[in-house]
Structures are given as structure tokens and as C-alpha cells.
Amino acid sequence: KNQVEQSPQSLIILEGKNCTLQCNYTVSPFSNLRWYKQDTGRGPVSLTIMTFSENTKSNGRYTATLDADTKQSSLHITASQLSDSASYICVVSDRGSTLGRLYFGRGTQLTVWP
């Protein structure tokens, strides 16, 4: 069964600190993995995309890693800001269908305190 598991479920950190969010998946055949940021009451917005051959990709203070062998990904946030408070969702796409089906994790709810 294709699944995406994220941890932790929620996380509270102080402004300026770093944090790492985890994503494990069983989706096969694998196409790509995206990290989305979803602010409260809004739709998700893509932060990074990782394909099979990529190990690390950065987008400003966000750095995503992918280990395709162990089917694990992480999202590292550096020097957190209050605006980073949101839900971070790991989304894995398969390549076994025309749709390119998206599989969503439940998200990690990050709260940054001043």
C-alpha cells in the first residue's frame, strides 16, 4: 500500500533555532517528492521537489534531502522565523499512472515562538 508517514506530528521551537522534519514513504514506482508549506486556512504551496537522482536541494532557509534507497526525506529549516509557523506536508508522486498520483502525508505542524 502506498503511504507517506511524517514525524513529528507537531513541533514547537524558538525563533532563530533550526529544526528537521522527517518523511518516510512506501510509494512505488517513485517519481518525485515535494515538500509543501500550508499556512492555516490556505492551500499548500510547493517549497522543493526531489527526484530520484537528487540527494539535497535548497530553497533559501529550507534544505530538503532524499535517500531513495531507504525511502526517506527530511526538510531542514535554518534560523526559523515566526512566519515559518505552518503545516509542512510531504507529497510523493508515483509514475505508475497517467495521473501521476499524489500521496500526502498528514503534515508536521510547526509553531515558532518569539
Place this chain on the structure above:
Amino acid sequence: EADIYQTPRYLVIGTGKKITLECSQTMGHDKMYWYQQDPGMELHLIHYSYGVNSTEKGDLSSESTVSRIRTEHFPLTLESARPSHTSQYLCASSKSDRGNTEAFFGQGTRLTVV
């Protein structure tokens, strides 16, 4: 900023009413999707479309229906709303590309049926 719009943003209606949630995108995307998301939970695909006159049911059974008469428009209809339909509904669209397709999301409609 994604050019995909949902209306209304919030809706509170009585049981038994017929409602239509609107979704429009100006990016010329062929694929469009409807997801349902309960608080703290993952997104579940309820409907999708490959293009005009194409509609399919998603992974999560839903009593709603959709139509795709125009490329840019993908409305979702509930003929008789019930309290169990209370949820957030997110519309998304993407290009017809089996590769690294990014799904762009609307801001969502939060529906409450009383």
C-alpha cells in the same frame, strides 16, 4: 502566486441544502483535482479531471459530483448537504506532464453544515 481561485472561502449552510463550490484556474492546466481535508489530517483525493468532459472519482468516496465543461472551471456540487460533509475542500490544478508536475492549490473552501 498561483492563479487558481476558489469561492466561497467560508460557507455555513443548513442540512439538506444544495451547494456548489467554485474553482477556476487561469494557467491553462488540463488536470484539475478536488481534495478533502479534515483538521490535522492528510488531503484525500475525491475527484479529478484530465480535461474537458473528463471526470473521475478519487480515492475517498464522496457524495459530491463535479463537472468539467470548460478547461478553466471545475465546480463541485453537493445535492443535499449533511453535517458529515463539514470539512475543508481544496481545488488544485497541474500541467499534463508525467514528470515533475507541481500541483497548484487554491485557498480552499471551509464548509460547515449545521
